[in-house]
Amino acid sequence: MELTPVENYSGTLFKRDDLYAPYGADFVTGGKIRQCRDLIETNLDYIKSECGSTISTAASIHSPQAVIVSRVAQEYGLKSIIGFGNTTIEKALKHKAMSWCKDMGSELVVLSESQGFNNVIYSNLNKLAETRPMFKVLFGYAAQQYRSSIIGKIAEQVQNIPEECDILFVPCGSAVTFTGVVEGKRLYDKKFRLVGLQPFGYNRVKDVQKNLEGMIWDYDFDFLTGNWSYQQLWSRNVGFELDKIYESKAYDMMVDLDLYKTASNPCYWVIGNSNNIR
Incomplete structure (x- = not known):
């Protein structure tokens, strides 16, 4: 340490x-990078065996959370899904954070066309996780688990x-x-x-x-x-x-x-x- x-x-x-x-x-x-790296490293075997070697998050298109998850996925050889709301992929890519995520190999997903609030996009990421294997990285919600x-x-x-x-x-x-x-x-x-x-x-x-x-x-x-x-x-x-x-x-x-x-x-x-x- x-x-x-x-x-x-x-x-x-x-x-x-x-x-x-x-x-x-x-x-x-x-510090959020430290948290994310430790979270992924600790759960790496589970992510590879049960989550399709995929991690995901939902965040504002301006949030550093998205680029952190994307970069940590790249470091550990994992796929990543970055979800957001209240915009289109084309418009999102005009923002540096989303452009970086794409360049690092992340899949960008619009979780809500009209809402960008965390409770909405988190809920829709959970719904997406019911159809696709993934390990969700949501810092606030992960604090207890x-x-x-x-x-x-x-x-x-x-x-x-x-x-x-x-x-x-x-x-x-x-x-x-x-x-x-x-x-x-x-x-x-x-x-x-x-x-x-x-x-x-x-x-x-x-x-x-x-x-x-x-x-x-x-x-x-x-x-x-x-x-x-x-x-x-x-x-x-x-x-x-x-x-x-x-x-x-x-x-x-x-x-x-x-x-x-x-x-x-x-x-x-x-x-x-x-x-x-x-």
């Missing part, structure tokens, strides 16, 4: 999980958050990474205050609580939501470039908080970077 570094930029610590880059810095980087890969691999990374850190801020989308950090804080008996920052979308606290292994009262964290737009690209350089969808927005949420301004040694968890597909 290799721990990504914690670095100091202008007095703020940064957990640089974006430096996990097994496919190079010019690809997508970060495949805990060691989805939650455990993130929890391990909490080990090298330094003892002097008094508060740790974690950007949240689906909050799966945050759930792993919550588990890691308990597992390694870390004393920092933990704050989830969700710049857009609905409040994910119930999802976090549902995916925790212990009882709710065993955990202590704060969770704050913002009013950013998902679609808006927001640039922020803190000594290195942050992801324009998640990290940059959550970072700006953080620096406006009294919790941050009064902290002695704040730390910001950088989950990954997908700017190369934007």
